[in-house]
Amino acid sequence: xxxxxxxxxxxxxxxxxxxxxxxxxxxxxxxxxxxxxxxxxxxxxxxxxxxxxxxxxxxxxxxxxxxxxxxxxxxxxxxxxxxxxxxxxxxxxxxxxxxxxxxxxxxxxxxxxxxxxxxxxxxxxxxxxxxxxxxxxxxxxxxxxxxxxxxxxxxxxxxxxxxxxxxxxxxxxxxxxxxxxxxxxxxxxxxxxxxxxxxxxxxxxxxxxxxxxxxxxxxxxxxxxxxxxxxxxxxxxxxxxxxxxxxxxxxxxxxxxxxxxxxxxxxxxxxxxxxxxxxxxxxxxxx
Amino acid sequence: xxxxxxxxxxxxxxxxxxxxxxxxxxxxxxxxxxxxxxxxxxxxxxxxxxxxxxxxxxxxxxxxxxxxxxxxxxxxxxxxxxxxxxxxxxxxxxxxxxxxxxxxxxxxxxxxxxxxxxxxxxxxxxxxxxxxxxxxxxxxxxxxxxxxxxxxxxxxxxxxxxxxxxxxxxxxxxxxxxxxxxxxxxxxxxxxxxxxxxxxxxxxxxxxxxxxxxxxxxxxxxxxxxxxxxxxxxxxxxxxxxxxxxxxxxxxxxxxxxxxxxxxxxxx
Amino acid sequence: xxxxxxxxxxxxxxxxxxxxxxxxxxxxxxxxxxxxxxxxxxxxxxxxxxxxxxxxxxxxxxxxxxxxxxxxxxxxxxxxxxxxxxxxxxxxxxxxxxxxxxxxxxxxxxxxxxxxxxxxxxxxxxxxxxxxxxxxxxxxxxxxxxxxxxxxxxxxxxxxxxxxxxxxxxxxxxxxxxxxxxxxxxxxxxxxxxxxxxxxxxxxxxxxxxxxxxxxxxxxxxxxxxxxxxxxxxxxxxxxxxxxxxxxxxxxxxxxxxxxxxxxxxxxxxxxxxxxxxxxxxxxxxxxxxxxxxxxxxxxxxxxxxxxxxxxxxxxxxxx
Numbered sequence: 097x098x099x100x101x102x103x104x105x106x107x108x109x110x111x112x113x114x115x116x117x118x119x120x121x122x123x124x125x126x127x128x129x130x131x132x133x134x135x136x137x138x139x140x141x142x143x144x145x146x147x148x149x150x151x152x153x154x155x156x157x158x159x160x161x162x163x164x165x166x167x168x169x170x171x172x173x174x175x176x177x178x179x180x181x182x183x184x185x186x187x188x189x190x191x192x193x194x195x196x197x198x199x200x201x202x203x204x205x206x207x208x209x210x211x212x213x214x215x216x217x218x219x220x221x222x223x224x225x226x227x228x229x230x231x232x233x234x235x236x237x238x239x240x241x242x243x244x245x246x247x248x249x250x251x252x253x254x255x256x257x258x259x260x261x262x263x264x265x266x267x268x269x270x271x272x273x274x275x276x277x278x279x280x281x282x283x284x285x286x287x288x289x290x291x292x293x294x295x296x297x298x299x300x301x302x303x304x305x306x307x308x309x310x311x312x313x314x315x316x317x318x319x320x321x322x323x324x325x326x327x328x329x330x331x332x333x334x335x336x337x338x339x340x341x342x343x344x345x346x347x348x349x350x351x352x353x354x355x356x357x358x359x360x361x362x363x364x365x366x367x368x369x370x371x372x373x374x375x376x377x378x379x380x381x382x383x
Numbered sequence: 384x385x386x387x388x389x390x391x392x393x394x395x396x397x398x399x400x401x402x403x404x405x406x407x408x409x410x411x412x413x414x415x416x417x418x419x420x421x422x423x424x425x426x427x428x429x430x431x432x433x434x435x436x437x438x439x440x441x442x443x444x445x446x447x448x449x450x451x452x453x454x455x456x457x458x459x460x461x462x463x464x465x466x467x468x469x470x471x472x473x474x475x476x477x478x479x480x481x482x483x484x485x486x487x488x489x490x491x492x493x494x495x496x497x498x499x500x501x502x503x504x505x506x507x508x509x510x511x512x513x514x515x516x517x518x519x520x521x522x523x524x525x526x527x528x529x530x531x532x533x534x535x536x537x538x539x540x541x542x543x544x545x546x547x548x549x550x551x552x553x554x555x556x557x558x559x560x561x562x563x564x565x566x567x568x569x570x571x572x573x574x575x576x577x578x579x580x581x582x583x584x585x586x587x588x589x590x591x592x593x594x595x596x597x598x599x600x601x602x603x604x605x606x607x608x609x610x611x612x613x614x615x616x617x618x619x620x621x622x623x624x625x626x627x628x629x630x631x632x633x634x635x636x637x638x639x640x641x642x643x644x645x646x647x648x649x650x651x
Numbered sequence: 652x653x654x655x656x657x658x659x660x661x662x663x664x665x666x667x668x669x670x671x672x673x674x675x676x677x678x679x680x681x682x683x684x685x686x687x688x689x690x691x692x693x694x695x696x697x698x699x700x701x702x703x704x705x706x707x708x709x710x711x712x713x714x715x716x717x718x719x720x721x722x723x724x725x726x727x728x729x730x731x732x733x734x735x736x737x738x739x740x741x742x743x744x745x746x747x748x749x750x751x752x753x754x755x756x757x758x759x760x761x762x763x764x765x766x767x768x769x770x771x772x773x774x775x776x777x778x779x780x781x782x783x784x785x786x787x788x789x790x791x792x793x794x795x796x797x798x799x800x801x802x803x804x805x806x807x808x809x810x811x812x813x814x815x816x817x818x819x820x821x822x823x824x825x826x827x828x829x830x831x832x833x834x835x836x837x838x839x840x841x842x843x844x845x846x847x848x849x850x851x852x853x854x855x856x857x858x859x860x861x862x863x864x865x866x867x868x869x870x871x872x873x874x875x876x877x878x879x880x881x882x883x884x885x886x887x888x889x890x891x892x893x894x895x896x897x898x899x900x901x902x903x904x905x906x907x908x909x910x911x912x913x914x915x916x917x918x919x920x921x922x923x924x925x926x927x928x929x930x931x932x933x934x935x936x937x938x939x940x941x942x943x944x945x946x947x948x949x950x951x952x953x954x955x956x957x958x959x960x961x962x963x964x965x966x967x968x969x970x971x
Contacts, residue, residue: 164422189889196882210891259890303554360643375629457934475871475924475931498942523852
């Protein structure tokens with residue numbers, strides 16, 4: 097198990113002296129082979145805090161987080177042999193706003209920054225950058241440009257390229273498609289899916305978009321008020337659980353299917369996975 | 384009566400790369416118009432051009448009959464308020480009440496007047512309990528509501544929402560859209576600039592931009608029926624609408640289903 | 652979300668909190684002048700006790716003021732030592748020759764470094780410092796093997812001792828009075844007060860209103876900036892930047908990886924904020940009305956009179 101959370105809590109003291117619990121008694125295991133996980137929950141439910149434990153950016157206030165064999169808890173002290181920094185190459189975390197990380201003079205230098213920090217040679221890193229810039233949907237001419245002259249969507253792709261270039265085994269993305277228009281969103285999600293399929297690595301995406309969850313995830317983690325309230329398949333989540341309690345919406349396909357069934361008094365044979373399936377089922381029933 | 388008229392508007396940041404080409408747009412008093420376009424369609428420069436933050440290369444802008452130029456720009460800014468995309472980068476005041484007051488202070492309102500209005504409009508946007516709060520303690524949706532209050536307090540009755548919900552979470556987005564609906568019902572002229580069709584269908588009229596040009600313009604229901612133009616727009620269509628189009632393509636004639644899908648497309 | 656207290660403002664309701672920031676600022680300046688006029692240690696002790704009475708009546712905890720003194724601790728200690736060792740007025744108390752050689756100079760440097768790295772573990776920092784200084788002097792006096800660099804005499808006079816205490820108390824008074832100001836006045840009120848007081852600057856074409864607006868916008872963004880700085884640090888740490896270690900060259904790169912994003916974000920923010928302000932009819936230089944106004948009351952007049960009285964008394968005592 098690459099990442100293991102055991103009774104993990106993280107709390108801090110606000111300025112008025114009150115204790116605030118960001119995550120509460122989390123128990124979860126994540127492997128680095130083949131998982132495509134979406135982490136969902138309303139704003140403030142603890143998602144960002146949770147993922148920042150996965151690459152050892154923060155230490156729990158109680159409980160243990162074990163990442164690739166290194167046990168991290170509130171008493172963790174780094175030694176010569178055991179350091180946390182190398183973990184960040186294995187668990188790559190992309191933050192929501194590219195402005196927080198872009199800083200080099202050219203896109204190429206920014207992309208190779210990460211890998212070089214982990215000991216990759218300049219030559220090898222540049223090779224990776226060339227490959228990855230195409231992967232994220234930008235052509236090679238972007239490598240020489242300044243990252244600051246790019247559009248929001250382009251910056252997003254460069255920041256993702258910077259983490260991909262580190263070749264992490266687990267890729268964690270905090271709302272990677274926010275601010276992108278629907279076409280941009282789909283392109284990026286398809287990219288993550290294709291990388292996931294090719295490398296059989298694990299991808300964890302924090303998102304508010306239920307359609308993304310339904311279309312791509314094989315496993316969903318739901319956070320509500322600092323607790324992990326669901327860990328299972330998307331279809332079960334959307335058909336069996338009371339997600340309104342957690343302030344979540346249904347994916348559009350499911351919502352429309354439900355509406356069609358209710359208002360037209362029909363029963364669809366099964367829950368459609370995409371619009372084509374839904375259309376075929378609808379045709380069957382009404383014709 | 385057209386409260387905003389844009390005639391033949393063209394604009395480019397860099398010579399020879401026009402961002403807007405010969406745009407024509409009319410907004411009637413009390414209407415809700417959506418300017419719908421993909422990222423890069425030029426829609427983001429529109430609001431800045433309308434209030435004179437950017438100067439057009441060609442064309443004319445009329446607000447309430449007044450032509451926008453160097454002399455009239457302050458008057459026009461009094462008639463139109465803009466809620467921008469980033470809730471944090473338009474919040475000037477140290478507290479909520481300071482921010483609501485900012486516009487009024489610029490217009491030299493009397494102090495007692497400001498105090499009354501702050502109370503009144505904070506109440507309207509449901510932020511009365513937050514008057515002394517500082518922005519870093521507010522959510523994105525709350526900050527946008529403060530921005531709206533500040534605009535209403537200046538007696539402005541045309542508001543442009545320039546991608547005002549794109550940085551908000553779904554809850555924030557819904558609350559703002561609900562509030563915009565309320566505002567429009569009370570007679571405020573609303574222009575929403577967005578790439579989200581789900582938001583655009585709430586409005587009376589839609590103008591579709593693609594690569595700097597208007598490719599479709601008209602009543603929302605007419606636009607939704609214009610399959611060709613919508614498919615060419617580079618926009619993500621609504622799911623019920625896609626189903627409707629598929630039915631039409633395959634000549635399936637079930638009227639009940641079609642009506643239902645149509646209702647769902649309009650998000651009612 | 653973490654919250655940060657800006658400045659040192661601590662809420663309260665003594666008379667200090669009911670005063671207009673303008674009167675507090677003016678009183679502070681007047682009392683600072685008085686502090687610098689006084690020459691005698693007895694006089695300065697009287698002023699110190701007056702300040703302590705103000706603290707008590709104003710309901711301010713001594714503990715908070717002591718915290719305000721921490722930053723200047725080192726300055727106090729060095730000035731104190733300097734005065735004792737080098738001021739030669741009054742009666743001689745102690746006189747011994749010292750010899751500095753290469754060997755004991757090296758040892759002295761070693762002792763100083765030892766102090767630097769261990770001082771955080773010691774509770775009574777002032778005493779520890781004095782102990783170290785005494786050890787070094789003892790070293791130079793008693794043990795000087797090897798080739799000699801120079802010889803000198805350490806002389807301590809009564810004037811040095813009183814001078815040391817005098818300067819120390821003067822610094823304490825000044826810092827305490829400033830701390831009282833920031834403890835009892837909200838940053839926004841302070842800005843408002845300064846804006847009013849600096850109005851005369853318009854003569855040299857500096858607009859105090861614009862200055863005040865700049866300061867209040869900066870204040871408004873401090874929590875936001877701190878939050879962003881933290882997020883940027885986390886984002887760069889996720890790319891392998893290890894902020895806990897690194898040679899000088901690495902440290903420079905670490906700082907750049909933090910500063911560049913902060914600057915870029917700030918530029919973008921300024922642009923967007925300026926647009927938003929202009930959209931709301933802001934025109935720099937034009938007249939504006941204000942939501943918050945300052946009210947001058949009897950308390951403020953009394954505070955000013957009090958300050959002037961102290962100043963007058965100080966001048967009288969010094970002249971006579």
